[in-house]
Amino acid sequence: MELDYRRFPVVVVDDEPDILxxxxxxYGDEFALLTADSGAxxxxxxxxxxxxxxxxDQRMPAMSGVEFLARSMEIRPDANRIVLTGYTxxxxxxxxxxxxxxxxxxxxxxxxxxxxxTLRRAIEAFHLARENAxxxxxxxxxxxxLAAENTDLKEASDSHEIVGDSTAIRDVLAMxxxxxxxxxxxxxxxxxxxxxxxxxxxxxxxSDRRDRLFVAVNCAAFSExxxxxxxxxxxxxxxxGAVADRKGLF
Numbered sequence: 001m002e003l004d005y006r007r008f009p010v011v012v013v014d015d016e017p018d019i020l021x022x023x024x025x026x027y028g029d030e031f032a033l034l035t036a037d038s039g040a041x042x043x044x045x046x047x048x049x050x051x052x053x054x055x056x057d058q059r060m061p062a063m064s065g066v067e068f069l070a071r072s073m074e075i076r077p078d079a080n081r082i083v084l085t086g087y088t089x090x091x092x093x094x095x096x097x098x099x100x101x102x103x104x105x106x107x108x109x110x111x112x113x114x115x116x117x118t119l120r121r122a123i124e125a126f127h128l129a130r131e132n133a134x135x136x137x138x139x140x141x142x143x144x145x146l147a148a149e150n151t152d153l154k155e156a157s158d159s160h161e162i163v164g165d166s167t168a169i170r171d172v173l174a175m176x177x178x179x180x181x182x183x184x185x186x187x188x189x190x191x192x193x194x195x196x197x198x199x200x201x202x203x204x205x206x207s208d209r210r211d212r213l214f215v216a217v218n219c220a221a222f223s224e225x226x227x228x229x230x231x232x233x234x235x236x237x238x239x240x241g242a243v244a245d246r247k248g249l250f
Contacts, residue, residue: 006032008052008123013042013068014084015060019108023055026112031119039063039071046075052126053103053119058085073101078129080122082106162198172199180206 009032012023020035027033034049036042039060046054054072056065069081080103103122106115162173179186180203188196197216204214219227233247 003124003127005030005120005123008032008126009034009049010053010055010119010123011036011042011045011049011051011079012055013037013039013045013060013065014055014057016057019057019084027116027119030116031123039065039068042068043071043075046072051076051079053082053122054079055082055084055119058083069102078126080126082118082122084108084110162195162202173202176202177206179203183208 010027012020012033012035014020014023014035015037017037020037023035024033034045034051036045039056040063042054042056045051054069054076056068056072058065060068065083065085069083072079072081081101082104083102084106086108103125104118106118162169162176176199186200186203188199190196200216201214204210217230222230229246233245236245
């Protein structure tokens with residue numbers, strides 16, 4: 001999708017009125033230009049607007065372009081900065097680059113379409129950086145939500161692994177709490193897949209015996225004779241193959 005450059009303000013600061021008029025005449029049709037004839041005026045614009053690009057003349061009275069751009073970093077650090085100059089001042093260029101994170105350095109007189117392309121690229125770079133920052137924030141929030149959901153699920157899992165908030169589930173959990181407080185034997189009935197073992201684990205976890213081992217046995221997996229031995233144990237020689245005493249699960 002083509003970018004609408006007018007959505008992104010461009011602040012232009014130059015003490016020469018002809019330069020400001022030239023900017024408005026040549027680029028006002030495509031960019032949202034905000035102009036000021038001094039560094040102080042430019043700082044006021046930065047306080048009131050959130051520009052994508054800041055363009056400043058290198059040499060201005062009262063406040064130089066280098067100083068203005070350095071101060072603009074404190075107000076709008078994300079904006080891309082372009083320096084205009086009619087002079088070859090290497091020291092000023094170095095200071096501007098080091099203190100203001102300059103995006104481009106443009107010499108006067110500039111080629112009109114080349115500067116137009118530079119403004120477009122500066123806005124596109126600003127837009128891309130903002131989008132990346134937004135996506136990073138969204139990803140961070142999504143990760144935080146996922147972590148919170150995982151914590152909730154773990155707590156629900158730790159809470160006897162019974163998850164739900166229906167009336168029936170609340171009734172089951174209430175009964176689990178009552179039964180867990182008693183040392184009595186409990187018979188849990190229900191069809192396959194209804195969560196009988198979950199209820200048993202919940203009772204165990206809520207009881208005074210929670211620190212002792214919970215042993216689940218699938219009785220249907222054993223024949224009658226083997227099941228008896230598995231649950232109650234056997235003596236050596238009680239049947240063929242009983243070569244030693246064995247304690248049962250009970």
